[in-house]
Amino acid sequence: MIRVTTSQLHRSAFRTVNDTRLRTQEAQEVAMTGRRVNTASDDPAAAARARIMGELKSTAKSHQTSTTYGIARLQTAEDALAEVSNQILRAQEIALSSANETLTGEQRLAYATEVRQIHETVADLINTRHLGEYVFAHVNTNAQVFDSTTGNFTYDVNTYAEVRRAEVGQGQYADIGASASHAFAARTADPRSVDVPAMLAGLEAALVANDPDAIRGTIDSVQSGYDQVVGERTRVGVRVQRLRDAEAAAEQSVTVYTSLESDLVDADAAEAFSNLSMAENSMQAAVTVAARILGPSLLDVL
């Protein structure tokens, strides 16, 4: 026959009440924090995966930041290229108009003044800045791309024609810059390329010289310069689109990883509160039963 001793009863009651209090405390913590994994020991596998999800989410967020920055930078470049192309169009109109033999020298001189202003505007646009950086610069984005006093580019446009790249996705890199070499410079690698500022300076000189033949001689290069700028603008547009796609993908990744992380560590509110309610009921039952069992004794009746 199994004997039930007094200390057994007390120990059992203590253990049961203590266990139910512990379960209530755990359920309370989950309900209060809204998380079922607060430290790794709560669910080691989930904690490890949540850490990976956290890393992926952080990476995707940084890709979002990079793409947002890149898009803004490229849009600044695109706006500048659009304005340069407009200016070149005007220069083209002037070249076509002033090539007409009927114009007087004074009229050509007036056009020359306008072309000088276009030249200066284009020079300024080549040195367009975004958040303090020269957007058409190759590497030294703190230095001007074009020196209007010398009429030269400040770096070797033949050697450095590529643009800055940045990581925009897991193992994915995209161009986040525009190239002054491609947009405005004459490069030996491309015989058709035109030095835009020099081209404008040439037109201005022809106008000042009141030389219709010389003016006609610039018309093709003005057209090439326009095509060159528009070509770079097109490439910038493609880059912007690429970055927008990457930005959308990064945004989606952030959403997905946030959701996965939440699935791993967050508690279901309904489940958390129903568990808390069950734990509280269990604790009350344990206390009531303990009081009922520990109370009666032969001492009460003898």
Next chain:
Amino acid sequence: MSIHQILSTGRSSLLAHQAAITVASTNTASADVEGYTKRDVHFANLPGHSGVGIDSIRRRADEWIDRRLYLERSRLGAQSSQSQGLAALDLQLGDIDRGIGTTFDRFFASLRALQTAPADRQLRSDLLAEAQSLVENFNVAASTVDREQQQADVRLQSVVTETNEILKEIAQLNASVRQSLVDGGEPSADLDRRDVLLSQLAEQVEITALDAHDGSITVLLGGGRALVQGGEAMELQTEPDPARNGLSQVYVVDGSGLRSDLTDEIGLGKIGGLIELRDGIIADTGERIDALAFDFAAAFNALHETGFGTDGGTGRSFFTPMATATDAASAISLAPGLIDNPEWFAASTTAAGSAGGNDNALAMGALAEQNAASGNQRTFGQEYASIVAEIGSAASRQRTRETQAQVQVDQLHALKESQTGVSIDEELIDITRFERAFQSASRIIRTVEEMFDTLLQL
């Protein structure tokens, strides 16, 4: 049968049941005394006599349950001694929202931001600030591991001291019990106390208790070495081992003064648990964090040293170079001067691109996705997640094992209690029974007295 014999019978019953009530009273009064073992009164007819006497007062005991209890207490001791250290590690290194993992994330996020504008001095300063934060998190993790290891060691020394006290007292009780039996005494109280001490000893270290058949018990360490023999207790000692960063080794010194190293022999009990905690999970965690810090610093430096800063400088380390992975997490630091010179950060692979090139920064950023940690098995992030999971698993496993060991101890304790413990109800029944018997014996004596009176009036 003569009237005197009847009187003698009544008297014997009176005395026997008075003694029985004393035993039942002692049982009742001692119900809450830790380790108290219920005494049973065994009556017997007196030889050559019609009366009754107490044949024996026996302590209830069950050697099999005691042995099982010692083993389970040793397991419980091993698990419970690890709970504090593992909980601290879990809390400080297993937090998935803070620590090295999240600073890795922020560091690489800063690096990606820098890739978009590598000449930006503010972004360079931000990167260095995040790098400093990462370094500090490695230092904190190393310090946490070291502190927990030291605390486990201090607790080990304390437990060894407590164990020596227990061993000494058991040896003294052995001598006392043995002498008491020689003197024909009743050493139940000493036996109870010795049982309590054996239970306490089992929590400290795995033991086997053998009856020496002279009233004493021989206590053996789980591995078979004697800890107590008769009235002699061996002494456990701890001594710092310079080869192990001054962490304690555990020795046993026998009666002849011969000292033996027990550190690798003790597997259970608090001593075994603390050794396992200190030299197992804590040491392993420390080594993995050191390896992570070393691998990361080495991989980052390898790229940084080949790159060029915006000032045109090259060949500079990003982290102070470390020769080995040993203590790398506490030794890792930013290269001297770097924090005040953001232009030193070598974002470009070429001198020509030093003014604002970012190709080296792109290569450094790609380290986040390369299997460059843990013997080129995992990325740095995966390795840290694996460390977190291992700490979590160890803490979770320890909690489960502790619960299981506690259940085992509770069940065996309940079994032991059901056999040797005191039930107040049972004792009250016994007291009532003995009281009735005492009253009956009194009635016998009064009856005899009446019989004498009747005879005297004849």
